[in-house]
Amino acid sequence: xxxxxxxxxxxxxxxxxxxxxxxxxxxxxxxxxxxxxxxxxxxxxxxxxxxxxxxxxxxxxxxxxxxxxxxxxxxxxxxxxxxxxxxxxxxxxxxxxxxxxxxxxxxxxxxxxxxxxxxxxxxxxxxxxxxxxxxxxxxxxxxxxxxxxxxxxxxxxxxxxxxxxxxxxxxxxxxxxxxxxxxxxxxxxxxxxxxxxxxxxxxxxxxxxxxxxxxxxxxxxxxxxxxxxxxxxxxx
Amino acid sequence: xxxxxxxxxxxxxxxxxxxxxxxxxxxxxxxxxxxxxxxxxxxxxxxxxxxxxxxxxxxxxxxxxxxxxxxxxxxxxxxxxxxxxxxxxxxxxxxxxxxxxxxxxxxxxxxxxxxxxxxxxxxxxxxxxxxxxxxxxxxxxxxxxxxxxxxxxxxxxxxxxxxxxxxxxxxxxxxxxxxxxxxxxxxxxxxxxxxxxxxxxxxxxxxxxxxxxxxxxxxxxxxxxxxxxxxxxxxxxxxxxxxxxxxxxxxxxxxxxxxxxxxxxxxxxxxxxxxxxxxxxxxxxxxxxxxxxxxxxxxxxxxxxxxxxxxxxxxxxxxxxxxxxxxxxxxxxxxxxxxxxxxxxxxxxxxxxxxxxxxxxxxxxxxxxxxxxxxxxxxxxxxxxxxxxxxxxxxxxxxxxxxxxxxxxxxxxxxxxxxxxxxxxxxxxxxxxxxxxxxxxxxxxxxxxxxxxxxxxxxxxxxxxxxxxxxxxxxxxxxxxxxxxxxxxxxxxxxxxxxxxxxxxxxxxxxxxxxxxxxxxxxxxxxxxxxxxxxxxxxxxxxxxxxxxxxxxxxxxxxxxxxxxxxxxxxxxxxxxxxxx
Numbered sequence: 001x002x003x004x005x006x007x008x009x010x011x012x013x014x015x016x017x018x019x020x021x022x023x024x025x026x027x028x029x030x031x032x033x034x035x036x037x038x039x040x041x042x043x044x045x046x047x048x049x050x051x052x053x054x055x056x057x058x059x060x061x062x063x064x065x066x067x068x069x070x071x072x073x074x075x076x077x078x079x080x081x082x083x084x085x086x087x088x089x090x091x092x093x094x095x096x097x098x099x100x101x102x103x104x105x106x107x108x109x110x111x112x113x114x115x116x117x118x119x120x121x122x123x124x125x126x127x128x129x130x131x132x133x134x135x136x137x138x139x140x141x142x143x144x145x146x147x148x149x150x151x152x153x154x155x156x157x158x159x160x161x162x163x164x165x166x167x168x169x170x171x172x173x174x175x176x177x178x179x180x181x182x183x184x185x186x187x188x189x190x191x192x193x194x195x196x197x198x199x200x201x202x203x204x205x206x207x208x209x210x211x212x213x214x215x216x217x218x219x220x221x222x223x224x225x226x227x228x229x230x231x232x233x234x235x236x
Numbered sequence: 237x238x239x240x241x242x243x244x245x246x247x248x249x250x251x252x253x254x255x256x257x258x259x260x261x262x263x264x265x266x267x268x269x270x271x272x273x274x275x276x277x278x279x280x281x282x283x284x285x286x287x288x289x290x291x292x293x294x295x296x297x298x299x300x301x302x303x304x305x306x307x308x309x310x311x312x313x314x315x316x317x318x319x320x321x322x323x324x325x326x327x328x329x330x331x332x333x334x335x336x337x338x339x340x341x342x343x344x345x346x347x348x349x350x351x352x353x354x355x356x357x358x359x360x361x362x363x364x365x366x367x368x369x370x371x372x373x374x375x376x377x378x379x380x381x382x383x384x385x386x387x388x389x390x391x392x393x394x395x396x397x398x399x400x401x402x403x404x405x406x407x408x409x410x411x412x413x414x415x416x417x418x419x420x421x422x423x424x425x426x427x428x429x430x431x432x433x434x435x436x437x438x439x440x441x442x443x444x445x446x447x448x449x450x451x452x453x454x455x456x457x458x459x460x461x462x463x464x465x466x467x468x469x470x471x472x473x474x475x476x477x478x479x480x481x482x483x484x485x486x487x488x489x490x491x492x493x494x495x496x497x498x499x500x501x502x503x504x505x506x507x508x509x510x511x512x513x514x515x516x517x518x519x520x521x522x523x524x525x526x527x528x529x530x531x532x533x534x535x536x537x538x539x540x541x542x543x544x545x546x547x548x549x550x551x552x553x554x555x556x557x558x559x560x561x562x563x564x565x566x567x568x569x570x571x572x573x574x575x576x577x578x579x580x581x582x583x584x585x586x587x588x589x590x591x592x593x594x595x596x597x598x599x600x601x602x603x604x605x606x607x608x609x610x611x612x613x614x615x616x617x618x619x620x621x622x623x624x625x626x627x628x629x630x631x632x633x634x635x636x637x638x639x640x641x642x643x644x645x646x647x648x649x650x651x652x653x654x655x656x657x658x659x660x661x662x663x664x665x666x667x668x669x670x671x672x673x674x675x676x677x678x679x680x681x682x683x684x685x686x687x688x689x690x691x692x693x694x695x696x697x698x699x700x701x702x703x704x705x706x707x708x709x710x711x712x713x714x715x716x717x718x719x720x721x722x723x724x725x726x727x728x729x730x731x732x733x734x735x736x737x738x739x740x741x742x743x744x745x746x747x748x749x750x751x752x753x754x755x756x757x758x759x760x761x762x763x764x765x766x767x768x769x770x771x772x773x774x775x776x777x778x779x780x781x782x783x784x785x786x787x788x789x790x791x792x793x794x795x796x797x798x799x800x801x802x803x804x805x806x807x808x809x810x811x812x813x814x815x816x817x
Contacts, residue, residue: 040686045730095735115337127346
């Protein structure tokens with residue numbers, strides 16, 4: 001099996017180039033296993049991020065044959081012929097398959113992704129029924145792998161767009177019965193939910209079955225309702 | 237002048253490190269605090285913890301029972317003052333996590349739900365389905381975003397502690413993105429880099445778990461404690477080593493051999509019952525279950541696979557609804573990595589290196605013998621885990637002792653003298669020369685770093701596995717000395733500055749070799765069997781000689797110097813470990 005890997009070393013390569021590596025066509029190998037095989041036995045200069053290799057740390061997202069994938073959960077047997085591995089689209093490339101994730105983290109921080117409460121902390125837990133937990137649970141499953149950003153046609157053209165994961169995370173807290181915030185000022189903007197053209201690629205790309213597209217559509221409704229109520233700010 | 241100066245620098249951004257950062261911010265709001273980690277915080281290995289976090293909550297439970305389970309589970313090597321502090325503060329820590337938004341699983345009336353866990357006599361394990369560590373880590377990380385005063389150095393790799401022999405003054409580190417080698421001066425440093433499972437070939441531990449914090453402390457003169465105690469988790473998936481959580485057994489799963497027989501009944505762990513019984517059979521402690529597997533293998537009752545001998549975890553009788561509700565990640569992992577469905581199929585499992593009971597020697601506030609240096613979480617050895625950790629004690633350990641270390645380091649930092657800039661400058665320049673030489677002068681080496689690493693891993697598995705003996709440990713000590721020389725001249729093909737992961741792999745191998753040497757030397761020195769340390773040549777526990785911690789100091793020639801430190805006993809004198817009867 002041929003792995004066609006996108007290489008870029010700042011200061012060495014003028015532009016990204018493809019390099020082919022022959023890897024054993026092992027039926028139990030993920031794309032990530034093939035990459036570590038290359039790193040350990042063929043070419044020590046290939047750089048990529050990985051860690052847990054069980055689909056939970058979110059480190060190893062790359063574009064595989066043009067689609068954003070977690071390489072630890074995407075297997076060689078899913079492909080025939082050469083497999084192209086490129087860095088995630090939509091982010092500046094630092095080197096080889098490593099992209100700059102600071103813009104993503106900056107967007108996450110913008111939505112106040114923490115429990116907004118006022119008053120003293122009680123001695124015991126806040127009560128929350130299983131149904132109340134269910135109301136936001138799927139949005140809490142995001143592993144920050146950024147595949148949805150890479151799949152999003154809006155984000156790849158406009159890095160100011162908050163993007164699917166950040167909006168889903170905002171909704172994770174908005175829909176939490178313990179949370180008192182609504183994150184209206186940051187969500188109900190052109191860079192927020194109103195920037196989304198509802199293509200739904202984010203939801204298809206998510207390896208954890210989060211539904212950011214639904215989060216965005218639901219908040220559009222919330223924001224529209226709120227903007228017609230008195231004593232609230234209208235969206236610009 | 238150092239590029240940066242902070243009051244408290246935390247190395248590591250997982251559960252313990254993030255909790256420590258919040259503790260610093262709360263204890264001393266005027267103190268400056270930063271987290272430096274080789275990965276972004278949400279990539280930290282805490283993310284992989286599955287089953288839960290133990291803390292007394294039910295009316296039927298008591299702090300003393302949690303303490304007794306922990307101490308007997310640890311085969312009486314735990315420091316009981318530390319355990320008492322731990323069980324007392326764990327409930328408050330888990331409630332704080334709840335207040336910060338952690339999506340704990342719930343009872344129908346809205347209270348936090350608890351589940352049984354191995355070696356625990358009461359239901360006290362809080363859980364967020366079977367992604368507890370993931371939710372705990374993301375909750376902590378997102379909460380730190382609220383504290384804008386917490387500065388971060390994401391993807392920086394600490395290479396050395398700056399010290400004057402008595403006190404720490406900061407670290408030298410590589411900014412991985414640019415390759416720049418820099419210094420960060422600090423009045424106090426907290427090590428929270430997690431464990432070192434990558435020293436072994438077959439482990440649940442993520443690729444980043446290379447013992448860096450342990451090696452930093454060790455090289456700076458702080459001792460490592462109880463490094464011979466390595467936890468094998470009984471249920472890892474073959475080939476990948478991916479963990480199948482103990483929660484699968486807590487929810488009613490069975491371990492069976494090739495004949496479909498629940499073999500744990502042959503190993504003094506109780507009699508099989510249809511529903512789980514606490515401290516019995518599949519809910520016995522991890523060390524005893526992993527040892528039972530080895531005996532089954534020796535009796536020819538395991539199953540041969542391309543990736544070694546296995547037994548089976550049987551969840552089929554739980555039914556699809558319960559599996560989806562309580563352990564959905566187990567199903568997801570089996571479908572993805574084994575192409576099988578636990579609703580209808582048996583899961584092949586084998587013991588896998590999971591956790592280090594040992595680590596940097598600390599007191600109950602995370603303090604080390606080196607002034608200004610603290611450690612918490614798996615990097616540290618307080619010790620609450622003794623010779624064998626109970627499942628679901630490690631997440632609350634990260635929180636309780638992360639918080640304690642953070643508060644103690646903050647209090648220390650506000651009254652400590654400023655870091656010695658001269659020392660930081662000089663040692664920073666030394667380190668810059670060393671690392672540039674490392675990066676640029678090693679293209680002629682014969683062996684790859686990965687080859688030396690593979691040999692180290694095999695050496696550890698063959699000598700310091702579930703059962704050990706003098707001959708294999710002595711041989712391993714010799715092999716490791718040889719590998720250290722070979723690692724120093726191993727080939728480095730990548731000389732670029734930006735994101736040079738081959739250089740990092742070389743530095744990580746150096747950390748792992750230090751840690752590996754202390755594991756082998758400590759295991760050789762302990763001529764008894766206790767908890768996870770089983771010597772076939774000394775099969776009995778020997779309280780007269782070894783009711784004591786092993787301390788490993790780095791000697792002048794770079795090899796470990798060992799000594800013993802008595803265990804702190806408060807209220808639970810050493811006794812027999814009894815499970816299932």
